[in-house]
Amino acid sequence: MNVVTRFAPSPTGFLHIGGVRTALFNLLFARHHGGKYLLRIEDTDKKRAVKDAIDAILDGLNWLNLNSDEKPVFQSNNRERHQRVATELLSAGLAYHCYCSQEELLKMRENARVSGTSRLYDGKWRNKDPAEAPRDVAPVLRFKTPTNGTTKINDLVQGPVNVSNEQLDDMILLRADGTPTYLLSAVVDDHDMGVTHIIRGDDHLTNAFRQIQLFKALKWDTPIFGHIPLIHGPEGGKLSKRHGALGIDHYKKQGYLPDALVNYLMRLGWSHGNDEIFTLAQAIKWFDISNVGKGPSRIDFNKLDSINSHYIKEADDEILVGLIKEAVIEKLNLSECSNIEQRLTDAMPGLKLRAKNLMELIDSSLFYFKKGPLSFDKKALLILDKVAKERLKKLTSSLEKIYPWNPEIIQSTLKDFSKNEEINLGEIAQPLRAALTGTTISPSIFEVASILGKEETMARIKDILNN
RNA sequence: GACCCCUUCGUCUAGUGGCCUAGGACAUCGCCCUUUCACGGCGAAAACACGGGUUCGAGUCCCGUAGGGGUCACCA
Numbered sequence: 305m306n307v308v309t310r311f312a313p314s315p316t317g318f319l320h321i322g323g324v325r326t327a328l329f330n331l332l333f334a335r336h337h338g339g340k341y342l343l344r345i346e347d348t349d350k351k352r353a354v355k356d357a358i359d360a361i362l363d364g365l366n367w368l369n370l371n372s373d374e375k376p377v378f379q380s381n382n383r384e385r386h387q388r389v390a391t392e393l394l395s396a397g398l399a400y401h402c403y404c405s406q407e408e409l410l411k412m413r414e415n416a417r418v419s420g421t422s423r424l425y426d427g428k429w430r431n432k433d434p435a436e437a438p439r440d441v442a443p444v445l446r447f448k449t450p451t452n453g454t455t456k457i458n459d460l461v462q463g464p465v466n467v468s469n470e471q472l473d474d475m476i477l478l479r480a481d482g483t484p485t486y487l488l489s490a491v492v493d494d495h496d497m498g499v500t501h502i503i504r505g506d507d508h509l510t511n512a513f514r515q516i517q518l519f520k521a522l523k524w525d526t527p528i529f530g531h532i533p534l535i536h537g538p539e540g541g542k543l544s545k546r547h548g549a550l551g552i553d554h555y556k557k558q559g560y561l562p563d564a565l566v567n568y569l570m571r572l573g574w575s576h577g578n579d580e581i582f583t584l585a586q587a588i589k590w591f592d593i594s595n596v597g598k599g600p601s602r603i604d605f606n607k608l609d610s611i612n613s614h615y616i617k618e619a620d621d622e623i624l625v626g627l628i629k630e631a632v633i634e635k636l637n638l639s640e641c642s643n644i645e646q647r648l649t650d651a652m653p654g655l656k657l658r659a660k661n662l663m664e665l666i667d668s669s670l671f672y673f674k675k676g677p678l679s680f681d682k683k684a685l686l687i688l689d690k691v692a693k694e695r696l697k698k699l700t701s702s703l704e705k706i707y708p709w710n711p712e713i714i715q716s717t718l719k720d721f722s723k724n725e726e727i728n729l730g731e732i733a734q735p736l737r738a739a740l741t742g743t744t745i746s747p748s749i750f751e752v753a754s755i756l757g758k759e760e761t762m763a764r765i766k767d768i769l770n771n
Numbered sequence: 772g773a774c775c776c777c778u779u780c781g782u783c784u785a786g787u788g789g790c791c792u793a794g795g796a797c798a799u800c801g802c803c804c805u806u807u808c809a810c811g812g813c814g815a816a817a818a819c820a821c822g823g824g825u826u827c828g829a830g831u832c833c834c835g836u837a838g839g840g841g842u843c844a845c846c847a
Contacts, residue, residue, distance in 0.1 A: 571783070573784095746808075
């Protein structure tokens, strides 16, 4: 079978993490089977569809390298086609006009609740003579759902699920203004796009039963469904804004690497044995939808951070420099010069070992570029006491003699110094770190001094001694 | 409320009836490395929701119970 999948987000808000994972699984499944992965923007609700949201979806997928194999389909462009299909259903006797008012529907719903059924519409106009239709009411078009039997799906993820047709009421195909509803549009588009496998969040599971009725009525092949569980927040509840339900652009702003985010999301709800770190290409080879878990999984920022720091460590220094350079320049209000790029590149191996995300990477690199005198944090000030300053003063003459100025010689100089002074290496290394970086945390202080250069190193020490 | 789905360490998960004395990863704790913080290495603690079956044997199959979730619009 030639597999075709699609990701079909509605552009009503932003592209969130759950949507991304749905897109990812659709891509993984299609590519694994050598098929196509398509994107369809479900923008039929003109009131809510926003151009910004469409851009957010496109930008987000692009950033994550999850672009669809063909140009996105905009559902709103197919409206007339959807309407024609609805009309066909009407003339085939498979749909009918319903003239119920909102008040009537509300009452039916109440009745249904009281009598304990999920069949909300009672079928009032299903068998009425169209001649009884009120003149002044624009009708909706409803589908004649079979009243007996059961609808079965053999879900790729959830397994066999059956629902009695009695539970299904007559869904609206066309609104009173003639526009098609989601249930109809999605079915027609899936058919027209040749979609063979519908992989989506399991909040759509109940929709599958209604949509199957439409596929059958239209005598179209019914796609195979795979309903993947939703992602929950860290506390197990619905994903909230406080807990991860942010646009994917926020993850970008927070300094997550796209590959890391994709790796984390692939591993959330799907597994390949005990593998934790793997590329999209590997996952495509391995992907088997039967290994997608049935239960919802919680987002875990600790693990995301851990994977992100792994990817940062593995990333090429030049790439990381490119990603943070602008921000460093902006934060310190520096004027652009090649020196910044060079120094960042030199410092990157030490810096990237300690960063969970790009924000930390940026912040931890700033001291390399600050113009003296530095500002010092509490711990640094505590270290830079009288004794420490005395030692630094003594150290300067040793440092002056160093040539060439490189980490190894700086290290041996400090070691010799501590030996001569009969102190621990830390008793001179920590004051030096505080003097050069303004903090007590940094990469190897020999490396730091080396990258700063002799002149800058001496200048920063002098700043301390003069205060 | 009705219908449907789900349930292995705190979290993500491995597990497809004997390989399970339940494995890995994140987080936590301890030790080692070390000029700091990290990284890295080693180790510890930590789970089959509960109750019944089926079977020689059950985390794995079946049935209940409890808990969690989803859906129930002229939204998608």
